[in-house]
Amino acid sequence: MSLRGRTLVAATVVLAGLGTGQAHAQQHAGPSPTTRQQVYAQAAQTYHVPENLLLAVSYLESRWDANQGRPSTSGGFGPMHLVDGTLVPSAEHLAGGQEDPRGDTARPALHPTAPAAAGATRTAQTLQEAARITGDSPNVLRTDPAANIRGGAALLARYQRDLGRSLSADPAAWYAATVRYGGGDWFAGQVYDVIRTGASRTTDDGQRVALAADPAVRTQAKAANDPETECPKDLGCEWIPAPYQLLDPNDQTNYGNHDLGDRPKSQKIDYIVIHDTEGYYPNDVQMVQDPTYLGWNYTVRSADGHVAQHLKAKDVGWQAGNWYINSKSIGIEHEGFLAQGGTWFTEAMYRSSSELVRYLARRFQIPLDRAHIIGHDNVPGTTPSGVSGMHEDPGPYWDWAHYFDLLHRPLHATAGKNSGEVMILPDYDKNVVPYTGCDSKNPSALCPPHGGGSIMLRTAPSDDAPLVKDIGKHPTTGGTATMSVYDHSARAATGQKYAVADRQGDWTAIWYLGQKAWFHNPAQQRTAVGVRGLVAVAKPGATSVPVYGRAYPEPEAYPAGVPVQTITPMQYTFAAGQAYAVVGSERGEYYYAKNFDRSGSTVVRGKLKYYEIQFGHRVYFVKADDVDLKPVG
Template structure:
């Protein structure tokens, strides 16, 4: 991994002097364990007053940095702590950086953007470790940083929030004007329009709208940042700074999607289990044999496109899904809870997905906007090694809301308490509220550790009771033994946004048709599901005893031109789809097809069969079934 060095204005002694001039290095204050409903706002108000920062500015920066969350002192994927996202990427901090844990950017450079926690701690005279977990001190540290930046720009502390635009842009620690301006614009959009949110701990935080505020964007020029590069990559949204760095030629295939008939139907979200620079380097390495179309930085400041969208990247572990997918790799780790995905990361990823979905007419639902954990491997023998990123701590509800998906809108009132009616035969969407859905997840390396914290999943049990064994996935456990809560045991859980058909209801438990059997989820009054009245439900056709379950949709062998090898349409023989069961399918069936890239003696070739397949939500993964065997 190479170190990163950015030209950026440091805090230095002048900044420390500002803290003494504008605020007192008073003893800290922590939010008590039985904090009042407005404790966060009061702590923010005191910190803002102490350092001469408008409260609206402090709350706006905190909202843009963390959505006002403290995340229990855990670092983000960028190594940022607390509601002000103060960064510390120095190895050996509070959290040991074991494999699979963050922060991801532990480069140990002297880049100021990696050490704002230490800088803030010095300004307020508090140990850095305190700012990691003490929300009030974290707010004070962020306010002190803002004050020091403002002093460098104007030598004054204006009362008007608009006069703090330069300090806010500086707070982003961005190296270029476009990224710094994008962060500041996000903050001032929140200030002007207002924001209100209920935190994970139940506190309601409000930032009243102030539409009369006029941000002084001219201050951006005083920061001495590098000029933003032009639009070097046409396949990125305007709000995302992109570059193009091609993957190794052996790590992808040149194609001409969609004009060659290979439609892009899926946008696949991955995480790198490592750093941004490391991911880019890995895809450039011919020895890796893999690639993704895009790699995104954890702070949302940059994306690298590595494969043109017309071409086929090797990212999903299933070639047929790769033929029809675009892969996006995010900097970060799925394996542990100590890290959290930043607001900037959610927003940058959402901007890219919206852009791609518009270009390729991909529906904004969880049958088409999927994770790597939704892709079945091409054959059963590879099921135990199938990936499960972006993991249980990616908030799909929040992300789909940023995409504008109607099904992601938060429920209110009675609907939030009940979730809607649940009855056998109807389709429902899995919809636990992330912050109110703590689930135990065990991660095993040299030792096993179980964490219980907010997550996007629900466990599926073999009977309607909490002590019933988890269902068994026969592709993972041929002996039929019970599933576990281990993070890589994807066969016994469902994730937010997936849709299933209700098989039965018993008290607080709802049975789904899940992987060929009844699988029970805890769902009192339907609180963890939502009805899906417009779902496409498929069943075995009349006269079909059991529908064959596949993971690809290739033509028959006799449909391939002479000289082209037929791909194996492998059936998952351990999976069942018998009469009496039903599953939710994507909006339209897909044609059987395959692709062969051009060679010196052959033009690229698309092979299309006369069969069509439904793409169904079978278990945690998507599967394909032949429409000749199904009925709606």
């Protein structure tokens, strides 16, 4: 029998529903493909799936990467993101931690416990389903990219037949099967966008893959938003409201799980905070609906990028651990884990999240830069005692460079290599940092090697030099930083801007947390680029400059009945002779909210001016009266 004949028999037997691997030998008969591109072509031929459809689905799930056989943040493996439903998540990241997510020192600290009913829910088991169809073991599907691609093709064909559709050569005829594979209309619409525009790239394991553009492909794809949501057209957002509820009828101050507001009329929205949930989507949306827990604005599902909105933009979520940032930000949670359970986020999630952020940035005039589109790990502590408990998500594996490409604001140099200010911009795939802490049972073990968006900072221009210190993050050890994936205290992240302190050979030093911090920046593989900007320096005669975690008004700005909020200096200062990149400016502002019925609620605005600076891994604030600004670059 010819190769074509054997292929047709194998496909017919498997797709007829045996699903037991009886045709496994015939299915893989013939010469083995030698490139990833050939693997896609053979899998498409074997299962009678249009090759461009298979490539586009895989691109939207993984960008064709293999990720060393490691699971995604939502438990999906390989180029086709086959989900292993047996993985168990770690605890949700806002539950049981040191951080007060509300971050308002005018009210008692809030340390909520996650709802008991929220268990380790997993629904999808596409990896196990693909194993039954192809005969490949789950372990092979996790670790062998070729087997994984075949498994994805087999699933698509199975879904097409389950829908009573023929195995057409026309990719447009596979719309419903694509919806089932990805989980929604928005996912399918993005697949067909990729087919129309085409794509090409070199994968994380060095494979060159290309999808030729086919502008003629058309579908009726439309993902309608729930009318209650505030989302870009056709994103398919769902409204799952967070409850605003009085918890004690005798106490107007005891309510949850957010504060009502009137933004942007009452306050300008300046920030969008990117989180990961450290939990799975079904549990996350269950928790946000608990009045005794926490409210945030949006949650994005990993496998298909589905978006649920929980709070209107006008209202204030208890999500970032800093009341000043909370009252001026929108919080977006992303299904997944900083380290445990995986080290990569899906392309579907990146795409839907970036589309949502672009919409919100346009609507509220939020600058699309890393000073205003920030991670939870970039939010400053409010008082010295609270710094060590602030959170670290989404962590070093979030691909900020790719995210900003999708935001249509690619990060790039704006000045020469000898500029007085630099922006951190390593090559994500090549920037493999030896983190520890991914294995909770053996926290000192090295994490699996994976690209990342952060670089390590040292006290001298040498790989052997100690890491710089962070006295706020590590107050009991004199500031000693570690290589833990959860410890950002000696790291700078993609898109962040810093004033240059020194250069020596292939090394560059920046001013960071009041000290000179060195990183490797060789000409053949730069980890930072020159940019233009303003830096803040101490005014003449001053020996040091205090920094602050919130930009609150001067005492005389507060009306009667509103308690004056202390302008608390942090444990950090910077000395005369140092400089810090200025990334924004603010007037002192405080949203006073205390009672469920909103009686007495008001926004206090002052005359005191602050500059937002990139001080360490987190942003902080300095008073304009304490510094002078100088242009660099």
